[in-house]
Amino acid sequence: MFAASVYVSRRRALVEQMASRTKEGARGIAIFLGNVEAPMAYRGNDYKFRQDSSYIYFWGIDEPGFAAMIDLDTADEWLYGNDVDMDDIIWMGPQPTVASKGELVGCAKTAPMSEFFRTVTSAVAQGRPVHFLPPARYYNQMTLAELTGMAPSAVRKVAPMDADGGRHASEELVRSVVALRIIKEQVEIEEIDKACDLGYLMHTTARKGVKPGVLEQEIVGAMEGVTLSKGWGVSFPTILSQNGETLHNHSHHQIITPGRLVVVDAGAESNSHYASDFTRTYPCSGKFTTRQREIYDLVEQANNLAFSITRPGMTYYDVHLAAVGHLLDGLKALGLVNGDVDEMVACGISGLFMPHGLGHNMGIDVHDMEDLGEDYVGYDDDQKRSPLLGLGNLRMARRLCPGHVVSNEPGLYFIPALIEQWKREGTDKGFVNYAKLEEYYGFGGIRLEDDVLVTADGARRLGSKRLPITSAEVEEAMAND
């Protein structure tokens, strides 16, 4: 938890943001639902508690069963939660009062949760705008639907509040929250640096575990153990797979096999709930084959190129295009595609080889604020999302500003089912050399990812040390592991 002043100034800035987007005298209230416990098996047997990210940002309290409200017309702030009784003390131990928790985050007014419910239903009854964010958790979705009388699907829909009486989540609140959370404060950058250092440790543990004959799950357990020992846990479900061509592969039942590649895409969430997210790709036998190295070096170059042009004023859309242009250039040299690279980029040929975007925003969420709507978070008002595979999957396209934190994660994949589909449907418009490409079936995929802060005049890789990334560094590290 940061100093109370951090939360106070964030909420003050939020009130100002909302004032610029709503009408004086009829601004209504903004409500914030913290998370409750999430049942794993039965209710009461819960996953490790994770607070709602926007609740952490504005209200700091990292416990289940809290809510909050800001009256946008009066700037009145209330924190809601229930004090403990003897049964809670027996099972969970003595707890500070809600009032004392309010003090820690600079909120003097506190009340029980029943008062929160009463406040929301009474605002609804009075026809005052009730601004809320689209809820990530199903419990909060159900609760908001019950409190407001809306359908559960409506409370996840984001639209301007004055368009239809506000029977949905608030676009004004989404835009206000995004405007604040997307620019990281110095205290946040320090926490992300720490999360990156923990990610470094996690990935080093993984790399040391990559030895022929080892079950993938053994490596995943060891690296996740590290995140739990020193942080909250993983910032997203670990991807560790020799089928690297599958972008989000969460099965870990294969044995590390010489000659294959293994993609490790994993990150740590610090105890303060900031995320890191790195990807490295290792040769299972400790040495790359010539073909693996050719593709690997291309991806590494694309990563470095993207980083070198990441700076304020540049859009991440253009950084993505530059990176995939480099990849296509290299694939052309290898004889996998033919034709003009600029034309290929424009036609989206890179989507066959890299069906994802170059990166995403990062912060309290590893894909920061993704639940508020990817286009609100990752696109400026004058930008439009491409319909192309790959570029259309770009989560962060914005014109870069100091304080943006983004991932930089180019990759190359050989996905037989996708290649066969493009071939069958002629999607490549003749640019692809399928005869050559078939030789890469079974290759898998390569992705290399760092976390990057946009600075006043350029960019800085986050974390104290960069994970080994050149093919030579990787082989050397593996030889010494």
Added chain:
Amino acid sequence: MFAASVYVSRRRALVEQMASRTKEGARGIAIFLGNVEAPMAYRGNDYKFRQDSSYIYFWGIDEPGFAAMIDLDTADEWLYGNDVDMDDIIWMGPQPTVASKGELVGCAKTAPMSEFFRTVTSAVAQGRPVHFLPPARYYNQMTLAELTGMAPSAVRKVAPMDADGGRHASEELVRSVVALRIIKEQVEIEEIDKACDLGYLMHTTARKGVKPGVLEQEIVGAMEGVTLSKGWGVSFPTILSQNGETLHNHSHHQIITPGRLVVVDAGAESNSHYASDFTRTYPCSGKFTTRQREIYDLVEQANNLAFSITRPGMTYYDVHLAAVGHLLDGLKALGLVNGDVDEMVACGISGLFMPHGLGHNMGIDVHDMEDLGEDYVGYDDDQKRSPLLGLGNLRMARRLCPGHVVSNEPGLYFIPALIEQWKREGTDKGFVNYAKLEEYYGFGGIRLEDDVLVTADGARRLGSKRLPITSAEVEEAMAND
């Protein structure tokens, strides 16, 4: 996953159970909702997937987005799920068809999820009974409410289906499922034995980590890493605390301090989703003080006593009473209570020192089937739950049968806030020696737990080896760690 025949015979037995509880020709349908992914932060950033326990038991499929239905009038069975498209292949890899998954669990008829929704709404429209279990997950609660037109709170309520048109969860289905799941099959016992062996490894890792100066979280991370390396993960949130007097303490921010005790209550869930659950209590400095040993030995004796009388025909209610009787006997010898032990047991004086029950059922859930209703699961029809603290918290009271798997977890705790309350309110009726008891403020708590199978003529501790448990064994193990 077990052989298809296991699931086929479980479902056949369920149909028979339901036939004995419903009217021929108007039995209706029984529906089963598997789990979807559970969002951790934003939707799409999910906790590790955990299937619904009853879904695992009857339908075996360990993936999100499945449902199933049995027509109780015709014994027709349907498995529902959606086949993958190209987008799924890119992100999650190629997947077997739903039809082929049906074959693995002996269900020949499969259809997309849309057909499941249609089937349920049409049964509701026709007025056929729709039997479902109270859902653990909020998503399933919301889905059932939408499908049936009930309030979200109604679908968690369990009652007989013919009482009020069945606008709630089905008591008949709950009783049928409990009747089957509570008696473990041989294939299940083998899996629980494996989960216990993994629990042994987890606890051994913990014990080796208990050294003065170590952060509790470091130990928790190491032991949870073991469960992730070799199993699904933890079977419940790990309790590792020097404030052992708090029964479910999940904060791990203290440093291991010489002179204190640390309670480690933790279990592993195997990859096949069976649970273990053990508790050991360690002296942080490696040696018990005299006072600690006196209390420790008492708890160990109570554990052994309980195990020695655990056998078919005995109720676990009586086993609980015998165990707490022994504890009170010992506390009397130490001068902490005075009076007749039988009278103290009857008055519930033990609740002050052990405010929880002796144990619970175990299986696919660590508190097996707790979400179906503790009284349905843990109490026979002729048993009533006590209103007393401790005995009233007993989750498993039933007359024991071969195939029951239960935890055996006596404990002694010194909870200052609770002691002060009893003293203030005279709850102890004069049995407690408060002057002496105050000397134990700051002592913490001790709990010792094994997992036990009721056999044909007695009981067997599950797992290949028992964790060191006598005070001498514990000190010796710690000296060698």
